[in-house]
Amino acid sequence: MKKIILFGPPGSGKGTLASVIIKIFPDIVHISTGAILRANLKNETPLGFKAKKYIEEGKLVPDDLVIEMVRKRLAQKDVKTCGFVLDGFPRTIKQAESLSKIVDIDLFLLIKISQYAIEKRILGRFSCQICGAIYNLYTLPPKVKGICDKCGSKIEFIQRTDDNVQSLKKRLKHYENNAKPIIKYYKKKRILKYINSEKILSLSNKQIRKMIEKEKLPLL
Numbered sequence: 001m002k003k004i005i006l007f008g009p010p011g012s013g014k015g016t017l018a019s020v021i022i023k024i025f026p027d028i029v030h031i032s033t034g035a036i037l038r039a040n041l042k043n044e045t046p047l048g049f050k051a052k053k054y055i056e057e058g059k060l061v062p063d064d065l066v067i068e069m070v071r072k073r074l075a076q077k078d079v080k081t082c083g084f085v086l087d088g089f090p091r092t093i094k095q096a097e098s099l100s101k102i103v104d105i106d107l108f109l110l111i112k113i114s115q116y117a118i119e120k121r122i123l124g125r126f127s128c129q130i131c132g133a134i135y136n137l138y139t140l141p142p143k144v145k146g147i148c149d150k151c152g153s154k155i156e157f158i159q160r161t162d163d164n165v166q167s168l169k170k171r172l173k174h175y176e177n178n179a180k181p182i183i184k185y186y187k188k189k190r191i192l193k194y195i196n197s198e199k200i201l202s203l204s205n206k207q208i209r210k211m212i213e214k215e216k217l218p219l220l
């Protein structure tokens with residue numbers, strides 16, 4: 001059973017990497033804290049109400065709310081039996097420390113990407129409203145314009161409400177402020193590996209298997 005964290009700035013391809021991993025290990029559960037929060041927003045749950053203004057302003061949702069949300073998700077049966085790829089959590093050192101009290105992580109995958117590529121990714125990003133498949137206007141358009149490759153539904157270029165320049169600047173700032181201690185934390189645990197964002201879609205099954213093999217890395 002694999003317990004993996006995908007870490008990188010907004011737009012680095014955490015969701016894409018998760019789907020690549022799941023193609024090879026279909027039982028692993030993809031947990032995206034951003035997606036869970038957006039679903040709460042859409043369904044107007046109490047958590048959605050509390051999180052709304054933070055998400056729309058590109059701010060981090062308070063730790064206690066997100067930690068509790070993740071704790072609940074990790075206690076569910078599918079995750080307990082099949083493992084998970086965690087995308088978008090932890091985003092603060094407090095979240096990382098809380099997570100280690102809940103579960104032992106096997107692998108922390110750090111995605112490397114340039115600032116230019118981030119902007120292109122975020123500002124061109126959209127997804128299928130029906131099945132959630134991720135596309136990009138510039139780098140990953142659907143094969144047939146306006147039709148989802150995965151489920152065949154009609155799709156339009158509808159951006160996430162927080163995928164705009166203003167919000168992106170804030171999200172990048174939060175990332176810069178919080179990433180260093182988190183990366184150091186997992187480096188110390190000897191479970192950190194790097195991956196280049198540009199290479200995610202060209203990785204072979206063998207390379208992905210090798211990347212997520214459970215092994216302790218040498219101390220750096």
Ligand code: AMP
Nearest residue numbers: 033034054055059060061066088089091
């Ligand atoms: P994402 O889809 O991962 O880019 O997340 C979208 C938004 O959800 C972020 O900009 C935050 O407002 C919120 N969010 C997602 N994950 C977290 C987290 N671990 N801690 C705090 N806020 C989060």
